[in-house]
Amino acid sequence: MEPTQHPTEGLIRQRLAAGDLREAFERLLELYSRKVLHLAFSMLHNETQAEDMAQDIFLRVWKGLPGYHGGASLSTWIYTIARNTCLTELKKRAARPTVSLHEPAFEEAMDAVPALQTTDRETGLGMDIKHLVEQLPEHYRQVITLFYLEQKSYEQVSVLLGLPLGTVKTYLYRAKKELLKLGSHHSMALG
Amino acid sequence: MADSDPEIERLSRKGGTSRDSQGHCAQNEARLFEYLDGILTAEEFSAVKAHLATCPECQALSEEWQRLDFELGACLAPPSLSPNFRTRVWQAIGAEPDSALARKRAQLRADWEADWADHRRRFLRAHFPALLDKLGYGVLASMAMYFVLRLCRPLWSLSTDVTTSLVQQWVAPLGLGLAALSLIAAYVVAAKKPLRRWLGAL
DSSP states (O other): OOOOOOHHHHHHHHHHHTTOHHHHHHHHHHHHHHHHHHHHHHHHOOHHHHHHHHHHHHHHHHHHGGGOOSSSOHHHHHHHHHHHHHHHHHHHHHHSOOOOTTSHHHHHHHHTOGGGOOOHHHHHHHHHHHHHHHTSOHHHHHHHHHHHHTTTOHHHHHHHHTOOHHHHHHHHHHHHHHHHHHHHHHHHHHO | OOOSOHHHHHHHHHOSOOOSSTTHHHHTHHHHHHHHTTOSOHHHHHHHHHHHHHOHHHHHHHHHHHHHHHHHHHHSOOOOOOTTHHHHHHHHHHHOTTOHHHHHHHHHHHHHHHHHHHHHHHHHHHHHHHHHHHHHHHHHHHHHHHHHHHHHHHHHHHSOHHHHHHHHHHHHHHHHHHHHHHHHHHHHHHHHHHHHHHHHHO
């Protein structure tokens, strides 16, 4: 789906055509930093890492700016870089050996931290729903996170993730259905 | 890429909800989802709304979906960028050894050098033969002068002694010089054609 061009995008293109890379990049940061952060957050699920990733993404965008000839829409180009950068990071993470949170030694260490010793009542529903979202398959998780970050706009999710609108709707519907199912299992388990 | 959910498609085609089958709420879940997300047409929306008013089962399901929507909205709060994000990005760019600007500068330099080499080649190809021509004509003119001077020599010997001795002093080196020039001119004239070919091949 080709996004409609933001008025500032035209200005950025003019700056690029004039060879004023710095000014164009400044405008670009202004226009896309929040969206890129949301996209990174939906893929990495960690605010600090998402911001670091956003920085890395903009560094790549800066490097690529002299080679950008306006073939694709600026937003499509940036979101593609963002998605690819996040995917590379996720692949790196998958290749890295990790410590499971459920390993006995790690669980003991966690129990020793007072801030983490909260009861179910203290954590509330927010904590529960976050926990449930974490159990969703990755593609559902991305869509549902981005949907709520982007003020429930199907179009924005579609543009950011480069997915057809129908797919976004389907994923969202299935994700919510899955959440309800997980929620009912969770309640049953708690009694 | 998955297409639109067949379940959603099927229910959308049905247009509205019906209670004629057992467990209809489960069947119409997708429709309800679209209703709550506001992606139905006005007609479809009214149909679902009317059904909801009469069906407690679907009402309960709708409330469940709405609660989930509210909880998700509350828990998935958008992250915010730190105030110094822009500064950090520029610092990261500055710290890059192979920044785009440096690469662009190097590219420009390489382009300029290639252009300059091309320009020099073109200039030589266009103007060097003409230069050779001029050199050749100059040498021929010098030779002509030399022979004129040689022919005039008997005339100088008839004039006063002082003049004769002075003329003899500078005519000898001039003659030698002109002889050398004539050799060069001969070489140039002989080499002109092969040189043209060589320059043309460049």
